[in-house]
Each structure stands twice: as structure tokens, then as C-alpha cells.
Amino acid sequence: MSFGIMFPSDTAKALARMKAALVPHAPVSFTFWKKQGFWEIMHKAAICATSDPTLPVPKFYHPSWNHSETLITHLHHAGFEDIKITEENIPWKVDSKSAFVKLTTSMPQWKIYTKDWTQEQKDKIVDCALEVLDELYPDAEHGPIEVPMVGFIAIARKGS
Amino acid sequence: MSTNQGFRLSWDTHSSADGSLQSVISLTETICTPFSLRQFELLGLTPPVDSHPRVLDNACGSGRPAEVLREEYERRGQPIDITCCDISPGMIAAVQQRIESGNWKNMKAHVVNAEVWPPFWDIL
Numbered sequence: 001m002s003f004g005i006m007f008p009s010d011t012a013k014a015l016a017r018m019k020a021a022l023v024p025h026a027p028v029s030f031t032f033w034k035k036q037g038f039w040e041i042m043h044k045a046a047i048c049a050t051s052d053p054t055l056p057v058p059k060f061y062h063p064s065w066n067h068s069e070t071l072i073t074h075l076h077h078a079g080f081e082d083i084k085i086t087e088e089n090i091p092w093k094v095d096s097k098s099a100f101v102k103l104t105t106s107m108p109q110w111k112i113y114t115k116d117w118t119q120e121q122k123d124k125i126v127d128c129a130l131e132v133l134d135e136l137y138p139d140a141e142h143g144p145i146e147v148p149m150v151g152f153i154a155i156a157r158k159g160s
Numbered sequence: 161m162s163t164n165q166g167f168r169l170s171w172d173t174h175s176s177a178d179g180s181l182q183s184v185i186s187l188t189e190t191i192c193t194p195f196s197l198r199q200f201e202l203l204g205l206t207p208p209v210d211s212h213p214r215v216l217d218n219a220c221g222s223g224r225p226a227e228v229l230r231e232e233y234e235r236r237g238q239p240i241d242i243t244c245c246d247i248s249p250g251m252i253a254a255v256q257q258r259i260e261s262g263n264w265k266n267m268k269a270h271v272v273n274a275e276v277w278p279p280f281w282d283i284l
Contacts, residue, residue, distance in 0.1 A: 007219070103187050155203060
């Protein structure tokens with residue numbers, strides 16, 4: 001099983017190596033994201049902090065990985081059989097809005113995304129993010145929030 | 161170097177430089193583990209099962225999903241062997257720490273680039 005199939009630079013090669021590692025008829029499973037709600041929230045906050053409406057959504061793998069067909073095609077080419085994909089919606093439960101901001105801004109991806117920002121823009125991000133969260137979760141106050149996270153789970157099988 | 165490779169390398173570089181690896185681990189575990197548990201169900205790995213599964217968790221992160229699976233088999237007294245692989249040395253160090261502190265004999269961890277790794281029988 002794997003939760004990182006969107007990251008190899010050569011997917012075909014990675015799948016071929018994984019397939020070679022399996023015994024005949026072994027089941028395989030891959031998980032990848034359709035929607036990462038926290039990046040959508042932080043994108044809105046980033047536009048607020050930078051006053052730049054053209055800022056792209058943070059993305060750290062090829063956009064085609066937001067579609068189930070991408071993996072189906074790769075798995076077919078790699079020779080896997082009985083391919084089935086389900087869409088799963090399992091929200092990320094965070095203790096509070098401020099915990100959300102603290103966690104997301106500590107991620108390496110966020111540091112890469114903001115590496116060219118001015119100090120002033122970086123200083124504004126917490127207030128901007130809290131503002132966005134207040135709009136999205138007006139009743140949460142200091143309580144927990146649920147951030148939408150939608151993933152695809154693919155199940156397949158190595159042939160004989 | 162591709163964009164993906166650049167990101168994968170910087171995952172460790174960024175988090176080891178400022179000590180944020182622990183928050184990365186905590187964040188990814190909270191978000192990803194529920195999806196992995198669902199993955200186990202769909203794979204038919206959730207016990208009881210009639211076999212002795214040998215599981216390869218590739219891109220295992222800090223190993224929390226594998227730990228949950230291992231615990232469930234242990235609780236039911238059923239055998240399972242799990243090999244955890246990830247390209248990130250920081251994540252594999254976290255898995256190794258779990259293995260050592262729990263003295264788990266049926267779980268192994270390796271730093272592996274999925275595109276160039278050796279055959280499975282060499283890893284096991």
C-alpha cells in the first residue's frame with residue numbers, strides 16, 4: 001500500500017518496481033488527494049496577506065493527481081488488474097482555528113510556498129488566516145473545526 | 161532534478177533545519193491515518209483474516225498507520241509482518257523509534273526511493 005504515489009518523478013518506474021516486489025495475485029492499494037481543504041483556506045489567507053489575487057493555490061505535485069483517471073491509467077499501463085477506486089470524505093478535525101493556523105504554517109510546504117514573501121506579508125498571515133476561518137466557521141469560536149479532506153483510494157491486484 | 165524530487169528532499173531539509181519535523185509528523189498522522197485505516201478495510205487487511213499477511217507500506221511517513229495495523233493484529237493474537245519504506249530519512253527515523261521503543265520484531269523500516277529500490281526479497 002502507498003500514500004505517496006503522486007510524488008515519484010517517474011510514476012511508471014515506481015509502479016514497475018512496486019509490482020516486482022509483490023507475489024503473484026497480491027493486492028495493492030494507493031491513496032491520493034482529490035481535495036485538501038486546508039490549502040484552499042490558506043490560499044485565501046495568502047491572497048489577503050499579499051494582496052495578490054493572482055497567487056496560485058499551493059500545490060506540490062502535478063495537478064493531474066486530483067483526478068482518479070490519472071492513477072487508473074498508470075495502473076493499467078503497469079499491468080495491474082481488478083482496479084477499483086473509491087472516493088472517501090474524511091474531514092480533518094482540528095482543536096481550534098488557532099491550532100489550524102499553527103499547524104499549517106509549520107509545514108515545510110508552507111515554508112516553500114512563502115519563501116519569497118516579505119516579512120510584512122509573513123507577519124500578516126496569522127490574522128488573515130483567522131479572518132478566513134471566522135468566515136468559514138462563524139459558530140466555532142474557540143472550539144474545534146472540521147476541514148474538508150477528500151481522498152481517492154485505489155485497490156488493484158498483481159496478475160499471475 | 162524534477163519538482164517532485166526537489167520537494168521530497170526539502171521535506172527533510174526544511175523540517176530538520178528548524179526542528180519542525182515533529183509537527184509535520186503530528187499533522188500528517190492526524191490527516192492521513194483515517195484514510196489509511198479505510199485502506200486496510202478495502203484491502204481486506206482488517207482482522208480477523210485467515211492468512212499471515214506480509215505488508216509493504218511504501219511512502220509510510222512516520223509509520224502511524226502501520227503501527228495501528230500491527231496493534232490490531234497483536235490484540236487479536238494474529239501474525240503479521242510489515243515493512244515500512246519512505247524516501248525521507250527523518251520519517252524512517254520516526255518509524256525506527258516506534259519499532260525500538262515497542263521492541264516490535266515483526267516490523268522493519270528502510271529509507272527507499274520507490275523508483276530505484278532493490279527487489280523486495282533484498283529488502284526483507
